[in-house]
Amino acid sequence: xxxxxxxxxxxxxxxxxxxxxxxxxxxxxxxxxxxxxxxxxxxxxxxxxxxxxxxxxxxxxxxxxxxxxxxxxxxxxxxxxxxxxxxxxxxxxxxxxxxxxxxxxxxxxxxxxxxxxxxxxxxxxxxxxxxxxxxxxxxxxxxxxxxxxxxxxxxxxxxxxxxxxxxxxxxxxxxxxxxxxxxxxxxxxxxxxxxxxxxxxxxxxxxxxxxxxxxxxxxxxxxxxxxxxxxxxxxxxxxxxxxxxxxxxxxxxxxxxxxxxxxxxxxxxxxxxxxxxxxxxxxxxxxxxxxxxxxxxxxxxxxxxxxxxxxxxxxxxxxxxxxxxxxxxxxxxxxxxxx
Amino acid sequence: xxxxxxxxxxxxxxxxxxxxxxxxxxxxxxxxxxxxxxxxxxxxxxxxxxxxxxxxxxxxxxxxxxxxxxxxxxxxxxxxxxxxxxxxxxxxxxxxxxxxxxxxxxxxxxxxxxxxxxxxxxxxxxxxxxxxxxxxxxxxxxxxxxxxxxxxxxxxxxxxxxxxxxxxxxxxxxxxxxxxxxxxxxxxxxxxxxxxxxxxxxxxxxxxxxxxxxxxxxxxxxxxxxxxxxxxxxxxxxxxxxxxxxxxxxxxxxxxx
Amino acid sequence: xxxxxxxxxxxxxxxxxxxxxxxxxxxxxxxxxxxxxxxxxxxxxxxxxxxxxxxxxxxxxxxxxxxxxxxxxxxxxxxxxxxxxxxxxxxxxxxxxxxxxxxxxxxxxxxxxxxxxxxxxxxxxxxxxxxxxxxxxxxxxxxxxxxxxxxxxxxxxxxxxxxxxxxxxxxxxxxxxxxxxxxxxxxxxxxxxxxxxxxxxxxxxxxxxxxxxxxxxxxxxxxxxxxxxxxxxxxxxxxxxxxxxxxxxxxxxxxxxxxxxxxxxxxxxxxxxxxxxxxxxxxxxxxxxxxxxxxx
Numbered sequence: 001x002x003x004x005x006x007x008x009x010x011x012x013x014x015x016x017x018x019x020x021x022x023x024x025x026x027x028x029x030x031x032x033x034x035x036x037x038x039x040x041x042x043x044x045x046x047x048x049x050x051x052x053x054x055x056x057x058x059x060x061x062x063x064x065x066x067x068x069x070x071x072x073x074x075x076x077x078x079x080x081x082x083x084x085x086x087x088x089x090x091x092x093x094x095x096x097x098x099x100x101x102x103x104x105x106x107x108x109x110x111x112x113x114x115x116x117x118x119x120x121x122x123x124x125x126x127x128x129x130x131x132x133x134x135x136x137x138x139x140x141x142x143x144x145x146x147x148x149x150x151x152x153x154x155x156x157x158x159x160x161x162x163x164x165x166x167x168x169x170x171x172x173x174x175x176x177x178x179x180x181x182x183x184x185x186x187x188x189x190x191x192x193x194x195x196x197x198x199x200x201x202x203x204x205x206x207x208x209x210x211x212x213x214x215x216x217x218x219x220x221x222x223x224x225x226x227x228x229x230x231x232x233x234x235x236x237x238x239x240x241x242x243x244x245x246x247x248x249x250x251x252x253x254x255x256x257x258x259x260x261x262x263x264x265x266x267x268x269x270x271x272x273x274x275x276x277x278x279x280x281x282x283x284x285x286x287x288x289x290x291x292x293x294x295x296x297x298x299x300x301x302x303x304x305x306x307x308x309x310x311x312x313x314x315x316x317x318x319x320x321x322x323x324x325x326x327x328x329x330x331x332x333x334x335x336x337x338x339x
Numbered sequence: 340x341x342x343x344x345x346x347x348x349x350x351x352x353x354x355x356x357x358x359x360x361x362x363x364x365x366x367x368x369x370x371x372x373x374x375x376x377x378x379x380x381x382x383x384x385x386x387x388x389x390x391x392x393x394x395x396x397x398x399x400x401x402x403x404x405x406x407x408x409x410x411x412x413x414x415x416x417x418x419x420x421x422x423x424x425x426x427x428x429x430x431x432x433x434x435x436x437x438x439x440x441x442x443x444x445x446x447x448x449x450x451x452x453x454x455x456x457x458x459x460x461x462x463x464x465x466x467x468x469x470x471x472x473x474x475x476x477x478x479x480x481x482x483x484x485x486x487x488x489x490x491x492x493x494x495x496x497x498x499x500x501x502x503x504x505x506x507x508x509x510x511x512x513x514x515x516x517x518x519x520x521x522x523x524x525x526x527x528x529x530x531x532x533x534x535x536x537x538x539x540x541x542x543x544x545x546x547x548x549x550x551x552x553x554x555x556x557x558x559x560x561x562x563x564x565x566x567x568x569x570x571x572x573x574x575x576x577x578x579x580x581x582x583x584x585x586x587x588x589x590x591x592x593x594x595x596x
Numbered sequence: 597x598x599x600x601x602x603x604x605x606x607x608x609x610x611x612x613x614x615x616x617x618x619x620x621x622x623x624x625x626x627x628x629x630x631x632x633x634x635x636x637x638x639x640x641x642x643x644x645x646x647x648x649x650x651x652x653x654x655x656x657x658x659x660x661x662x663x664x665x666x667x668x669x670x671x672x673x674x675x676x677x678x679x680x681x682x683x684x685x686x687x688x689x690x691x692x693x694x695x696x697x698x699x700x701x702x703x704x705x706x707x708x709x710x711x712x713x714x715x716x717x718x719x720x721x722x723x724x725x726x727x728x729x730x731x732x733x734x735x736x737x738x739x740x741x742x743x744x745x746x747x748x749x750x751x752x753x754x755x756x757x758x759x760x761x762x763x764x765x766x767x768x769x770x771x772x773x774x775x776x777x778x779x780x781x782x783x784x785x786x787x788x789x790x791x792x793x794x795x796x797x798x799x800x801x802x803x804x805x806x807x808x809x810x811x812x813x814x815x816x817x818x819x820x821x822x823x824x825x826x827x828x829x830x831x832x833x834x835x836x837x838x839x840x841x842x843x844x845x846x847x848x849x850x851x852x853x854x855x856x857x858x859x860x861x862x863x864x865x866x867x868x869x870x871x872x873x874x875x876x877x878x879x880x881x882x883x884x885x886x887x888x889x890x891x892x
Binding site for chain 1: 827
């Protein structure tokens with residue numbers, strides 16, 4: 001009864017939100033500045049959702065999201081400028097390219113944890129950027145790839161921000177919907193189980209290593225999609241856009257919004273895109289702002305604005321899992337062995 | 340009751356460097372039994388469990404399950420084979436609700452693929468319905484019905500232990516291994532647990548249980564294996580074990596403090 | 597034939613000098629990581645700030661000479677270490693390691709971008725602190741290279757004495773082995789952790805000054821690469837072992853130099869990262885000391 005009420009309210013809320021998002025550009029059709037901000041929010045929302053699937057749900061710690069984003073963008077740039085392939089085919093292809101690359105990282109590192117995994121992802125991200133930078137003719141090195149044609153649909157050019165807004169909205173909705181669907185299935189539950197307790201997950205019959213690789217591939221697909229969109233949005237890609245900082249920005253948004261919830265990364269993306277725009281004088285300090293936002297979040301509300309309780313540190317590590325060595329047998333609390 | 344040995348170890352050894360945590364243990368569990376494993380702290384009980392469920396590679400000896408040699412299998416295959424365990428230090432999925440914990444237990448029995456999940460196919464819907472309906476039944480079996488939508492971490496201690504058992508049951512194991520299920524329980528909770536274990540056993544499952552609570556062990560077990568410092572020192576029914584001089588010696592020698 | 601030999605010997609010598617800087621960074625990193633079980637991500641930024649203070653302000657602006665500049669880098673990095681301790685670690689003693697990872701990522705973004713804004717986004721020039729060289733046959737050994745290796749030896753030896761002979765050093769080792777036991781023995785764990793972190797940072801700061809002096813440049817975004825190099829070198833030695841870190845640093849320097857010869861200079865950092873990932877993969881448990889990549 002109550003849950004039905006809640007569900008109805010949620011449906012109403014989502015319907016209102018959808019209407020608002022659909023109607024929004026009509027009011028700002030000529031205002032490219034506002035549209036660009038909205039587009040940026042969507043772009044980061046996709047990247048954040050993608051990262052959240054990894055860090056928030058399967059509990060791996062990836063900080064090299066920029067690398068997969070980069071792969072998507074360069075794939076799209078090369079396919080479109082040299083082979084005349086349009087955005088609609090590029091989108092899934094770029095996603096798949098990112099997924100395949102993630103296997104190169106994921107298969108060998110599936111057993112690493114904590115800072116070891118984090119550093120591997122970071123190193124991987126930098127390697128991708130450096131390969132692009134040193135890729136000679138293929139990637140045009142530091143010059144980047146210009147001249148990516150605008151997206152089009154049945155011969156219709158989607159060159160304006162107005163059109164690109166709707167494309168971004170569509171992709172974001174698709175990403176969120178698909179991720180939410182997968183999370184609400186045995187696959188998503190297996191990922192969360194791994195995050196919560198890998199040993200127990202294995203005892204329940206989940207091949208945890210395979211599922212972690214699976215999770216990375218699935219999630220990075222969306223980073224690749226975002227990269228593709230970005231290439232068609234800006235018509236130019238360059239390795240400079242995919243510094244580690246970009247990965248930290250995405251991570252910061254997810255942390256501020258809240259790991260392990262669907263809404264968290266979306267809210268985080270919106271807030272951290274909008275704040276520097278409101279305080280224009282902060283533009284130069286944008287990254288400082290993100291760093292400070294991360295620190296403030298950790299100090300005041302470690303689970304983020306609407307987190308799924310993942311980073312809930314409570315009192316000094318009270319939720320920290322206490323893995324015991326294989327054969328530690330503490331005194332039974334009941335006592336009285338009664339021989 | 341049949342005499343089939345559903346689980347058998349032959350000269351099973353697990354050594355950590357020089358430490359012989361389990362040393363050449365021969366034991367077997369008969370189908371349909373509740374089989375107890377007892378012994379003083381450090382006897383090697385949990386280590387034995389870890390080997391039986393694939394979490395540790397034995398350094399020597401073999402493990403047979405339903406007559407098949409399963410030595411050295413990966414832990415995630417245990418559920419598939421029909422072995423499922425609970426943990427001594429509760430290992431629930433803390434931020435998930437009770438029902439979700441149990442639903443994870445169904446994992447290997449489901450067939451939902453990524454595409455099924457994305458497109459919400461019939462297979463997905465059937466799997467979801469199965470896990471919800473059967474999951475609720477399991478919670479009822481373990482008297483956990485009213486806790487279905489509570490986060491696991493928020494449940495009382497004894498309840499968490501029963502939830503672990505419910506989760507293990509979700510994989511429909513032929514052999515259920517419980518590692519100190521009554522640890523930290525008060526007498527009332529222990530009595531409820533005892534009733535639950537009997538119900539599960541009556542349903543035809545074989546159960547192996549490590550426990551320090553002797554009253555519980557004597558009450559529910561058909562056969563008992565006693566380990567001490569990695570060695571099997573006695574095996575038999577409650578009466579035999581109770582009067583075995585070696586067992587008394589082992590416990591007195593250790594728990595004098 | 598002998599030309600080839602000299603050529604490669606030169607590469608190794610240059611690699612060793614560069615490796616000595618990595619080694620110093622890795623030692624500092626190992627002191628933080630290993631002995632304190634801290635998960636830190638901001639080490640590269642500490643190195644950068646050391647380079648800024650000692651290499652840029654010390655050598656280039658204030659013209660303090662190399663020795664005072666090294667001291668300045670040491671002191672500046674020490675202070676930064678104390679600051680990081682307060683902001684990133686102290687609030688969550690023994691908390692989930694992810695928290696430290698996240699807070700240090702946060703602070704490292706702040707420090708890096710802060711330096712870009714307050715200092716400069718460009719590479720700043722650091723004049724030569726010494727420009728002589730010795731020639732051994734056809735082999736050239738720069739004075740600065742000897743200086744670098746000398747500083748490495750001096751600081752390693754000092755650290756060795758500190759950890760082995762002083763009360764605080766022994767407390768540090770006790771804390772590194774078992775915090776609970778150390779606390780029971782009356783060691784003020786929190787304080788010792790703070791100091792250990794500061795020492796590690798200070799060593800990183802000195803390495804930063806050397807980096808700046810050796811490459812004649814300091815820039816605000818040098819920390820990212822430096823941090824990864826320190827990690828890569830420390831990983832060789834299992835993150836916690838100080839001699840291991842030193843060896844790892846030297847090895848990394850030589851490998852990089854030989855690799856650059858094989859490919860091109862653009863690939864220098866790729867080699868570093870690649871080596872790190874490969875080491876992580878091949879022998880995570882053996883090389884990684886106690887915690888970390890638990891292979892269950």
